[in-house]
Every structure is written in structure tokens, then in C-alpha cells.
Amino acid sequence: MKIDPDLKLQILEKVGIYSSRFSIPEPHVLLTTREVLEMPKEITTGRRTSAHKYYGVSYLQHNLVFINVKKIPDEKTLENTIVHELIHMRFPYLSHGKRFNKLVRRGLHGKTFPSYQKRK
Numbered sequence: 001m002k003i004d005p006d007l008k009l010q011i012l013e014k015v016g017i018y019s020s021r022f023s024i025p026e027p028h029v030l031l032t033t034r035e036v037l038e039m040p041k042e043i044t045t046g047r048r049t050s051a052h053k054y055y056g057v058s059y060l061q062h063n064l065v066f067i068n069v070k071k072i073p074d075e076k077t078l079e080n081t082i083v084h085e086l087i088h089m090r091f092p093y094l095s096h097g098k099r100f101n102k103l104v105r106r107g108l109h110g111k112t113f114p115s116y117q118k119r120k
């Protein structure tokens, strides 16, 4: 997709909405590979020059998310990518798989999750 100020605003709004539904602090959002490369190396280490290959990348330790708008083909994939990355932030111990995908689907359908810290 082509990034413009409207799309940027739309993405940040969605990130805000889903962050509050998932009870996570709103992450800082990067929208271009250029922004990823401009971040200090210690933050993006491991997913820096390879970031362009993915629709999205979470830098969990730093509450930072990269949404690769340029690579994302359509609005549906965009929404999916946002939710995918935020599910990583809400469920940091969970790796990709059936359970992860189920949580993404639930998130897309408007499910709210209580905060991670509050759970025992």
C-alpha cells in the first residue's frame, strides 16, 4: 500500500484501538524500513536489515512495532498485520501456531483481553 498522511493516521488509530482492547501500552509504530534503519541498532538488532521481508515486526523489549505498509497489499492484510503484532505484545510468551492464530482471529473480531500483569 502507498503510505500517505491519511493512511498513517488510520494505522495509528487502529493501533490505539487494539492496544486498549488488548490492555497493552500503545507501542511506538514505525511505518517504513527507513524508520527501522534510523532506530538505534541495539533496539532493532536481529530484525533490522531483514525487516523489509516481513509484513510486520515486533520489537517486544522496546514496545516498538514495524508495520511494513509498502509491502502490505490491501486493507485486510494491514488490519491482520496490526493485530498479529499486537498479539505478540499481549502474549509475549506465545510463538506462532494454532493458538496464536486463534487469538489473532479473536482480536480481529473485537475481543478484549485483560492485562497480562494482572493475570496469575
Ligand SMILES: [Zn+2]
Residues within 6 Å of the ligand: 084, 088, 096
Ligand atoms: Zn509474528
